[in-house]
Amino acid sequence: MSEPTPNDAQRELIEGTEGTYLVDAGPGTGKTFAVTRRYGRIVDRPETDPDDVLLATFTRSAATEMKERIVDRSAYGLRELADAPIRTFHSHCHELLQEHGYAAPAHLGIDERITGSTRILDDELIEAERFREFFGGFRDDHPEHADFYRVLSSPDELLDLIRELASKGVFPAADGWYRDGESHLDGDFEAFKERFDAANEPRNDGRKQSVLREDLSRFGRDKTYRPDAPSKSALRGGRGTKRLDDDVADAVFREDREALKAFVHDAYLGYLRFALRRNYLSFSFLQLFAFVLLCEDERVREAAAFEYVMVDEFQDTSEVQFKLALLLSATDNLCVVGDWKQSIYSFQYADVDNILEFEGRLDRFAADLNADADRVPFDSPDPTRIELRENYRSTASVIDLSERAVATPASSGETVEAPLDDVVELSANAAFDNTVIEGIRHEDEHEAVLSKVQEIVGNDDYAVEGEDGEPRPPEYGDVAVFTRTRDYGRELLEVAAEHDFPVAYDGGIELFRTDPAKLLLAWLRILDADAERGWAVVLERIGYAVDEIDHILETGSYPAGPAEFRDELRDLESVGAVARRVLDRYGFTGDVADVPLHTVQSVHDSTTATRGDLIRHIERGVETGGTVDVSASAGDDAVTVQTIHTAKGLEYPIVVMANMNEGRFPPRAGGSSVIQFRDPVGLRRRKVYSEDGAHPHVYDDWRYDVIRRCLPRGYDEERRLLYVAVTRAESHVVFAAGEDPNAFLDGLPVAVEEIDPRVEPLDRGEPTDADLPFAVTAPDGPIGHTPHSLIDESVFEDAGERPEPGPEADPETRGMDFGSRVHDFAEAYALGDDVTPSNDHERRIVELLDGLSGDLRVEEPVTLPVAVDDRRVTLSGIADLVRVTPDRVEVIDYKTDATRRAQAEYRKQLSVYYHVLDEWFADRPVETSLFYTSDGTRERIDPLPIEELQDLVRAAEAARD
């Protein structure tokens, strides 16, 4: 590909190497191209080299890409740039601390040191674990903060607050708060008053009450305030009042919060010390100490500062990162590049105001840093603003759509205002514009998406630009399906797998929601307390039907195999060994198994965890969705499925924006937040513990109930997410919704069509499992059926007609409990263990087994993949005994209960087995029979043909719907 010539705006950026620049670089405007050119231009000068230029990126992959692109365009090779400061803020801080950081904590009055052995703790779940440990000790040592422990719903909440404070540059010191940190905690009354006044303005020329007063019409509903709170009418004024009194603003804002601040301070400082003593630094603390070091140590600052600083994806930086960029600048040659409309990382403390209010913040931050010393060279900064307006990626139609998307209300009542004036209009550069923008809708949303993709592939109506610039029909690889949530992506993958649809998933999977983690958790629960929740998972995995599991759980008579395994696990010393054995048992290897193992090990080693702790750790992982990165490829020509966040920076000819459904985010798990930090209000307590009178109680904070109604709330980031998604598209955009399209989709100029999803079976040239009647080695199909699940009545279908118990089947010896003991005995005997029969049932088993020759196998679950209406399903079954001789195969199922001759049911069970073995041993006949231990008789059972099993699946599913 030939290197393009820069356009005028790009040239201004490339050539303007001296001074301060803010570059508004929308999607597809050649930002990386211009930045790397600029970098090359600087370092190719004889007087500068890569060590003089800091290029800070947000992700590691972005740093790598930058390096590669620079190598293409400069005199430097990849090796020479290997150690060049082109890296993320985090890794640069790490580097800085390794070199100069030993005494950094001393600047906060902390005695502990950062040493060569201090590790970065990059797993947030593990950090949360450590924090809980810390907090447990802290509570014991600090009874004076008891009121706050009462109202804190969990330590996680406090850790969140600490992270947020760190991201804003608010740090604790041994004596009070570092620098002007406390003013952030107090908040800015003037700024609050502005918001308050805006919300308190009567509407309709004074005929209608203010938004704020209306909002407060439910003041106190479902709440309990302390007695000193004003009554609702005192707060709002009587009927007909249009606005709140001005002094309400004062009343809610000014409050004695010394104790609250002291609590947060002590916990924050204590945790810093704890981490250092434990020899680790979190991501947040890396930046914290780097900042402190650069601020306090002039010598280090001079040594670490760069001639040129460039920051990529500036919209994703946090407040403290902005300040770090200033401290790392030896001159005012600072260039930040970004696009506020693509700021979607607020949960990582990205602060969109860094870019939206760049000039103001630059002024303010520089002044703050220079208040007591001459630290940063931005005394009277006068940044040049460059706008890259030419879009090289998308058609004009797509660009237009994206600009509407970022202005679309998320609910009927919402109005979107500023900062939309700041949208820099882009002009398109595409060779042709045949853009299709459409919406589809069906309740089977996943199927709808897949069949839409199928319709698109090879369809000239959706032509995309080929290598030669000419239109060509699209392929699977041209299509990306975006989702907001990983869950949705995972569901889509599952449905795609049913149809053998070529999809590749890119991004994180929820480790704790995978089978290895679930089974590990199940076994830990079994070990801990023979917990039913654990057994249910284990038994289901083996293939027991729901009814059977219920029965086993009721009676507590677990099958022999798993019970023995449990005893074996009990003998193991460490939780790590247990994990290894469990994962081994199920054949989990490689990445999928390594990650849980690693997690188990690191949690265990570091915190002397008990089994109960580990169970809770995994449970929390399931709740919070700890993830591990995967990139599951499905060959070259496959649809990419990913979350919008992982798609950032990428581009695709065709984008399907899935899951455009209604859905607002409810309160977070674990209860409502107790302590919050939000500009401009500062630190707030949402609940108050009080021992007024005889009734200690956690009260709601009436002040905060007023304040939060003045805070901006809205869907700005959701809109930006949509913007990012749409602007990935080069040519076509399809929105897909289930039953209920959301307000975004309603608000966009897109016709939503109800479609009839039908995913056609694919002919991809090679036989797949779905083409075969069955394939023994195939993995489980997506829909599992056990024989028992194929009937809609009870398993014991003819229980109503059971004959009088015969002499062999007295109540003592009947039923599952007894049956399972016979089964255990039979298995042990068949395996050659030294066991002796203790009743007639077992004696008859001995007679049977002694009379059999050949290879005996016991209790082996099998799965039979079959196609039903072009969907692949899996039938699974377990037989008690398989006997293989050179000329035939026998499948025998023991029946201990003479009264339960549910042959129709047994027949299905054996049929599954029959078909699997018939495939395995294609050269000899397979016979299926039942052995009644009560009278020692055997009964041949004719297996059902596959067609009848398929019919049963259909019937079972129809019954289920």
Added chain:
DNA sequence: TTAAGGGACATTTTT
């Protein structure tokens, strides 16, 4: 236009 009651709804993104 305001007040007040009640029901439906829904658990995210990851350096």
Added chain:
DNA sequence: TGTCCCTTAA
């Protein structure tokens, strides 16, 4: 658990 939407009454 908070929010939004709908209903009913004043």
